[in-house]
Structure formats: structure tokens, C-alpha cells
Amino acid sequence: MLRKEKPVQSESVFGKRRFDGENPERHESQSVFDSVKAFFRIAVPFWKTRESGLAWVMLVGIVALSALSIYLAKQFNDWYKGFWDYMQAYNLDGFIGMLWLFGFLATVHVCAVVYRRYIISAMEIRWRRWLTTDYIRRYTENGTFYRLQLTDQKTDNPDQRISEDLSQFVSLTVTIVISILTDLSMLVTFAIVLWGLSQAVTFPVMGYEISLPDGYLLYLAIIYAAFGTVFTFIIGRPLVLLNFRQQRYEADFRFSLVRLRENAESVAIYKGELEERKRFNSLFLDVVHNYVNLIVKTKQIGYFTLGYAQLAVIFPILISAPMYFAKIITLGSIMQINSAFGKVQDSLSTLIENFTSLAAWKAVIDRLSLFEKSIRAADSLPRIVPEKSGQELSLEHVRVTKPDGTLLIPDLGFTLPPGRSLLIKGHSGC
Template identity: 55%
Template sequence: MQQNQDLDPKASAPAQEQGAQHAAGAAAAAAAGSASTSGAGVGVGAGGKPIDSLPLKVTLKIFGRMLKSYWCSKDSLKSWFLLLAIIALTGGSVYIATSINTWYKTFWDVIQQYDLDGFKQQIVVFIILASIHVLVSVYNAYLKSCLAINWRTWLTGKTMDRWLQSDNYYKLQLLDKNTDNPDQRIAEDLNLFVSATIVLILGTATDIAMLFTFGVVLWNLSSAVTITVWGYQVSLPDGYMCYLALLYAILGTALTFYLGRPLVRLNFRQQRYEADFRFSLIRVRENGESIALYKGDKEEGKYLRHSFADLVANYIKLIVCTKRLGFLTLGYAQTAVIFPILISAPLYFAKIITMGSIMQINSAFGRVQDSLSTLVSNFNSWASWKSVVDRLSLFYMSLEEVERIACLKTPQDRSALEVEKLELKSPRGQLLLEDLNLSLKQGQSLLIRGPSGCGKSTLIKAIAGIWPYADGEVHYIHDSQALFLSQKPYLPQGTLRLAASYPSAPETEGQTEHYFKLLGLEHLIPHLDEVDIWSHILSLGEQQRVAVVRALINKPQILFLDEASSAMDELTEKKAYELLRQELPDTIIISVGHRSTLLQQHELVLTYLSKNGDYKLQSTAEAQQALV
């Protein structure tokens, strides 16, 4: 708050420490929701509406768990040494600050006495103190940065592992529509949480140390005295300047809390709007071809402008609130510059204290007032920090909720793939399939058919063990590996060779080139080791053929194909299935498709008869006869 003229260990810290406070204010969290875990889902308040923050008790509870998870683990040993070093350097900063405060009195008394030799001597003392202060401050900030990256690395790794394990990333997307942008929470919010926590907590600890140290100094400088003010005798008690500093800080804190409360809610919303707008832009980029073919640029523009308008509207409220708070905090700071001089001036003019004493009082009062006013000076940062913790809290609460929702387990304990009494439902509870019993031996194949939206893809997701709305039992073959090929194949970042063997390591023995030739992809062989965005370069039919190569290289015991040949012509589709059967004779193949030509590539056919759970399981010959 008060801009003291002496060296402030907080004010002169390198930019990365100040940047962390600014980042916490500029990019706070914006999670939608409350702690509710009712049927509405995590992040939804009364009436299904997202609220803007969690109760402080919930925030502090989850914050405590986040602290404990790292600082009580064996991985935090190095960080404990860093923390102890930071505490030692902070103690050094406080000692240097008190030395500079004492130097103030001596320096100004020398000037008042016109003592040139004393002046030169004090300049040398200042250079020594300033040099030590710079060294301590730089290393203090450096060690804080080292501590932050250690903590962030551990926290990011643990959070990513938890997000990725047990298909939580998929279940979170499927079950919890209110957890926006989990990627941003891991990449950005964890960084903000760590940096802001270190800066604010260690900064508060420094303020407490400064308060006790300079409180003693200020108390000793404000002994009981009686002075005459405008003809009136005024008796001042011991420590009166400490009392005035406390009263001044309480007044400023109360006004700041009253004017700044909306900042928590507005910061909370702002990042959500920022993330939603950014996601909308990414969505246009990723679907550029389809939008161009539909000539949908005007509609996309309307949606983007609407999304940006929400962002701007909230930002205007945010800056208006910040403006009001700015009048208070800046006015508070400017008043604090002159306030200690005003209360010590009568003592000076009464010739009770010297000019050096006034400057020492000014410095000590500023330190005490700064420490007592930490909430005033850091209110924006604390408000933003709470938003970050709330946003992460909602994310972790959502993870806990989806972790409690179990998909069908697929134990590998049978000699065949067996499905027993399987019941399948949609996320809204609609019955899709009832009492399915199925047994597929090695080398057998099954085609799943039916009208659109009846639950064909959902069935193979349940058998694959990733659909949470299913009951029954699924048993895999001993030591079996399953592979899932979707209609729109996933092509990871990297080379085309990597995409063709994913999730295994790139194949280097010539199988990739061999299968590319058999599937009509020989024109891509020269580009196998090039890194590119292959999902944007290859046509959907080419991507599906690359996915077939992936199955041939990985050689799974169970292969799911969810309309994985829909973009191929019938001749290429036939060649692909024949190649799969030739190269993978013992693999169980389960396909979803609409084409009648797929019948001849499978032994069994499961046909959905309605959207009420009825089905028919028959041989291919029976299914073909029914078509005739």
C-alpha cells in the first residue's frame, strides 16, 4: 500500500514473483457450479443453474487436502529444503529492513547536522545494505520459482494420472456436462494455484514477521508524551502510533471487503467465458472443411460474436468493480504516505524528536501499516486465488463422482468372449437392450445391425467396458487384448507410421509398408515418417484404412469395428475384412454397420428390432434369408 522510500523486500522482488500475483488476478478460475452432487451433477446449484463459487469452508477443506497430498508425501523432501531456505532468506530480508530503518534516522540526522564525513560514511553503509538486500531478494524469488515448478510438476502428474485412469476423461465428458475445459484446469489452473499459493502464503508470513519486528520499533518510537495542538494539551499513551496504524488498517480492510466482494464472482465467471470463447474458435478451426462446405460462416460468426459478447459484458462489470476498488486502495495508499508524518510533526516542532526520527517513524509506520493492510493490498489476488481453488475443487469433485460410477468389468477368465444377462440403458434411463446372452469363440464374428439411434455403438462400448449405464457380466478370453476402431479414427500427433501402429510403438520391420500396399495406400508410403496433422490431410476413407492397418499390426484377440468401414467403397471394404480374417484368424470381430454387404463377412448377426430393448440373434444365413 504505502510506497516507502526504503528498500522493500516485497516491492523489489523480481518480476516472476509479482507476475504470479498478477496472473492470479488476470486469469483466475471460472468453474460453474456448487458442491452439490445430486442428480443434477457436480457444479449445479438449485434449479439446475450453475453458481459462481463454493462456500469458503468447502474451499479451505479441499485446499487443505491439496496441500497435504504433496507436502506429506516422500516426493516433497527437496521442496521442504527449498522452503526452509526461503524462510531463512525471508528472515534475512526482515533483518535488512530493520537495519535500513535504523540507517534512516542516522542518515537524516547527519544531513540535519551538516556532517559531510558522516554523510559519506552513511552512503557506504547504504551501498552495503542495498547490495545484501538485492542478493537476498533475487535468491528468495529464484528459490520460490524452483519450489513452484517442483510442486506443479508433482501435482500435474498426479492430476493427469487420475484424469486418464479408468477412462475418467471419457466418463467425465459423458456424465458431467458442467465441468468445462478440464484441459485448461490441468494446464493453467494448477499453475495459477501453485504460484499464487506460494506468493500469497509466503507473502503473508513475511507481513507477519514485518508486523512484529516493526511493531516493536514503532512502539519504542511512540512513548507517552504530552503535546500542545492548537492551544490544547494532548496526552498520547505508549504505543499510540501502533494503535493508529491498527485503526487505519481496520478501516481500510472493512471498506475493501465491502467493495471488493463481487470480484470473486466476476473473476469466477470471466475465465469460463474466456475458455468457452477459445473453445468455440478451436471448434471452427477443427471443423473448417465441414463449415466451408455448408457455407456456415455466417452462423458460426453469430455464435462466436454471442460468445464474445458474454465475455465482454462480464469483463465490463469486472473493470467497473475494479475501478471502485481502485479509488479506495489508491486513496488509502496515498493517505498512508503523509499520515505518519502528520502524526509525528507535532513532536518535531515541539523539538522532542529530530528529522531523522521523523523519517524512521515514517518508515516503521509504513511497514506496520503495510503488514496490517495485507488484505487491502492483495484483495484482488486473494479473490482470484479462491476462484482458482474453487475451479480445481469442482474438477476434483467431478472426478470423485465419476470414479464411483463403475462400467462393466471385463475379467479375462474364459475360453470365449461371453456376455451374460446384459441390460443396456441410455444416459437418460431409456432401455436399449435387455437380457442379452452371447458367446463368441476365437475366430468368430458378429455383425450388429438396426435403425439409427437404437444403441448399436453403445452395445460394443459396453462390451468394451467403457459404458457406465449397463448391468450384467462380460468375460474376455484369457490374456486377451482388445482394440476399438471407430467411424472417425483417432490419429495421434506424430508420424503416419506411429498412427498406423497406435497404441503400440512404431513398427519398423516393413509390415506397415506391406499392409499399406494391400489396402491401396501405397501413395502414402513415402510419407510414413513425416510428422503432420494426418487427421486433416487424409480423407475419412484413407483414415479408416490406416485404422485397419493398425489392427493388423497390433493383432488383438478381440476387435471392435464401429462403422469403421463406412467411408470405404464396397470393394475396398470387402478387401479390408478379408485381410483382417486372413491375417487375424483367431481374432473375434464385432462390427456395427448398415450395409447388407457386411453380412457375408460375419457368422452371426444381432439385429435390434425396436428401441425398447428387443433384439434377434441369428446366423448370417438366416439373416440373409430374412432379407429375401
């Protein structure tokens, strides 16, 4: 048997190996462009099938309920002004009337949100069921599950790709896509509201005349959100790769434990406990080291995003307070500005709020993309078609190579009569 040297290798009695230097692409995520192409390649097929008919109906229902939520948010924004104006004017009847209105709006809002979540969950399970069935078919037909072991080892733990990654792909896709579309709709709605609340005005502050242009509140919201988005991307960019690696290391560690149970007899007979223990410790160290890096980077981005969110609570009040004290606007107007500014800022801050989810989403897409590439590579391997003739096992002019093309045997041929046995063996890892 020929043995190819690897930069870093840890061996197992049952031959499961891990090479840190063999395929560096296993550790790296794809470019954003490649991930986008992979997303459409994975997501689109289901929506072209007959089984997607009910899912399309559910999707329309989700869009309709999302639109209702946006409309209710606009009504709540108007409610803030009326409620606080009645409070400022000591109008008890108006105050009670606004409480009844709030109860009605809140009831409709709760029903819309709960039912939308229900429909989303129902649609997710239909999509996941179809994807899982499709991947299981592709993984098991034509011996692909076996032939994957003969390819370049890029796909680790196919069981996790099918059971866990497909589930995360569906849930993250639905959550993030709906969130982005809702935020865009909310942005348009409340950008109009915020523009209407920020007409050009001039007022005195500490002996100076301050002049503000039309739409100044909208401009400030855009600047504030753009600042936060840029810094979040700079600080949080490494999270994408760290999430990708964490999923892989966790899966490698879990799979090694399962393999020990499956090969318990072989390990016990060959006294391989020490080697297996070394392997477990090595794999778990990968989990720990990457997780430490992940939580450190999450802590850094958490400081910024939480501070950014806290400042967003008071920022619109600070910029509208001078006009209130100049008696240009009422307390109700401040509350309305605060609500509208918050909606616009939240909509513009989609990347900030969902950065961790986006990083996990991209990692899942990259893992599924590598899985698909490995399935295609397994299908492309040449197949020997045996011919049944007589009782002997006969090989003639067989050329044996590794999957990377390395020649092992140029011209193999032998005949094995009935009743005879043949054992092919080699060192673990060869």
C-alpha cells in the same frame, strides 16, 4: 431419443452444448470454508511424497532469506534516523559514513531478494510438475477423460484446469502464503519499533495541551489499516465471483474454437457455419459482459486502495509533525517513524494489497475443486464388463439411463451378426 427441455440452450453441429440454467453451481464459487478445505486437499499430497524432499530444503531457504530481509528492513529503519540526524546537524563525516552503510545494506538486500525469487521459482516448478503429472494420471486412467462427458457437465475445459489452473494455483499459493507470513513477521518486528518510538508525551498546540499515551503511533496504524481492510472487503467482495466466471467464459470461448477445428469436416458437410458463428458470438458476449463488470468493480476498488495508499505516505508525517515543531523529536525521528509506520501499515493491509490476487486464488481453487469432484463422479459411474464369446455382438437386459437418472430404455437387447452395422443417431443436443 428423448429430449429434455433446458431453460437456455445453444446448439452446435458437433453436439457441444451450453446450458445457462441447467447447473447454476457451475457459475458460482464455493464458500470460503469449502475453498479452504479444497486448498488443503489439493496442496498437501505433494508435501508428503519423497519428491518433496528438495522442495522442503528450498522452503527452509526461502524462510531464512525472508528473515534476513526483515532484519535488513529493521536496519534500514535505524539508518533513516542516523542519516537525517547527521543531515540536520550538517555532519559531513557522519553523512558519508551512513552512505557507505547504506551501500552495504542495499547490496545484501538485493542479493537476498534476487536469490529468494530464484529459489521460489525453482520450488514452484517442482510442485507444478508433480501436480500436473498426478492430475494427468487421474484424468486419463480408466477412461476418466471420456466418462467426464457423461457426468453432469460441471467441469468445463479440463485442459485448462490442468495446464493453466494448476500453474496459477502453485504460483498464487507460494506468493500469497509467503507474503502473509512475511507480513506477519514484519508486523511483529515493527510494532515493537513503533511502540518504542511513541512513548507518552504532552506538548502544546495552539494554546492547548495535547497528551498522547504510550504506543499511540501503533494504535493509529492499527485503526488506519482496519478502516482500509473493512472498506476494501465491502467494495471488492464481488471480484471473487467475477474472476471465477471470467476464467470459465474465456475457457468456453477458446474451447469452442478448438472444437470447430477438430470437427471442421462435419460442420462443413452439414452447413453448420451459421450455427457455429452464433455460438461463438454468444460465448464471446459472455466474456465481454463479465469483463466489463470486472473492470468496473476493479476501478471502484482501485479508487479506494490507491487513495488509501497515497494517504498512508503523508499520514505518519502529519501525526508526528506537531512533536517535531514542539522540538520534542528530531527530523531523523520523523523519518524513522515514517518508515516504521509504513511497515506496520503495509503488514496490516495485506488484504487490501492482495485482494485481487486473493480473489483470483480462490477462483482457481474452486475450479480445481469442481474438477476433482467431477473426476470422482466419473469414477463412480457403473461400468459394463463385456464377455468375449463368439463373433456376434449381443446385448441382453441392458437398462439405459441419462447420468441424472432419467430412463431412456428399460430393457434393451439385440444381436448384431458379423458384417452388419448399427448406427445410433439423434438431433444435436438430444
